[in-house]
Amino acid sequence: MPSGILCSAPLPRRFFDRPSHEVAPDLLGRVLVHGPVAVRLTEVEAYGGPGEDPAAHTYRGRTARNAVMFGPPGHLYVYFTYGMHFCANLVCLPEEFGSAVLLRAGEVVARADLARWRRSGGGLGDGGPDGGGLAGGGLGAPRRKPIADRDLARGPARLAVALGLAREHNGLDAVWEGSPAGLPQFPDPTPAQDGGRLDHATGPAGHPDHAGRLTGFPKGTAAVLEGWPPEADAIRSGPRTGISTAKDTPWRFWIDDDPTVSPYRPHTPRRRSAAATSVGEVPRS
DNA sequence: CGGATGATTCTCT
DNA sequence: GAGAATCATCCGC
Structure with a gap:
């Protein structure tokens, strides 16, 4: 058993079978795995169901876009927004209730090299440095400065890119139902803190990534693991x-003082195009 | 640091 | 046709 490596158990479906504002704070510190990359969640937002939450996509009922939110709990609702970004949610409550938790930010705890490649413009065309490409989506213009570790999944659209989540993953089940032997292993980010909360790895080791970490999660599958929740306070x-x-409605939850939490941005109304500011004005090209 | 702005397309009114 | 659960970049301080 490798020292410093922990194996974190997957959360059962009943974890998500609760109101989203109860699931949301409980998701902090949990680890979302999609293929080789894993992110420890540090910031989330709860969205309620039809008629109860005017900010939710389901407020006005079921549509083709939000159908997954009305499906069974524990699945990923991935939507496209602002013409270029994907954002990922975890569906809550039983079928037909239409609520979810938006995943806003996290810390990449496995395969940061692959996450950085995706965030730096990879993943749009070829198969990727490890041959396992996956969709990049949205972000990824060539950039001048390397992305800081803390920024790899800092923000919902960044988190989606880092994890390789895009349109085709809408509806993907994030409850692990594979064999225990297939479970991934990750380094303990808080070694010797209060040992005993999590069991040490007993399964087979995966392959070491560029940083020497062990991974081994099947491609194309997702799961939410127990991870390392913060202290309640x-x-x-x-x-x-x-x-x-x-x-x-105070339904944004984050871990205090965590560097990967995204900066708070209140809604800024999109200014109408200059052409529409007064009646009869000639539109600009 | 904070504010302004453009990118780009889908969804629902 | 408007507005969107956003982000990167530019500019001024």
Whole structure:
């Protein structure tokens, strides 16, 4: 058994079978795995169901876009927004209730090299440095400075890119139902803190990545693992980011003082095009 | 640091 | 046709 490596158990489906505002804070510190990359969640937002949460995609009922949110709990709802970004949610409550938790930020805890490649413009064309490409999506213009570790999954669209989540993963089940032997292993980010909370790895070791870490999760599958939840008093909450309604509902949750939490941005109304500022004005090209 | 801005397309009104 | 659960970049301080 390698020292310093922990194996974290997958969360059962019943974990997600609760109201999203209860699931959301409980997701902090958990680890979302998709293929080789894993992210420890540090910031999330809860969205409620039809008629109860004006900021939710399901507020006005079921549509083709939000259908997954009305499906069984524990599945990924991945939607496209702003013409270029994907954002990932985890569906809560039983079928037909239409609520979810938006994954806003996290710390990449496995295959940061692959996450950085995706965030740096890879993943759009070829198969990737390890041959296992996956969709990049959205972000990824060539850039001048290398992306800092803390920024790899800092923000919902960045998190989606880092994990390789895009349109084709909408509806993917994030509850692990494979064999225990297939479980991934990750380095312990907080060694010797309060040992005993998690069991040490007993399964077969995966392949070492560029940083010498062990991974070994099957491609194309996802799971949420127990991970390393924060102390209860390190959980903060406040208004959700970037929405124009329900500004007073404190359903954004994050880990206090975590460097990967995204900066809070209140909703800024998109200014109408200059052409529409007055009646009869000649539109600009 | 904070504010402004453009990118780019889907969804629902 | 408007607005969107966003991000990177540019500019001024």
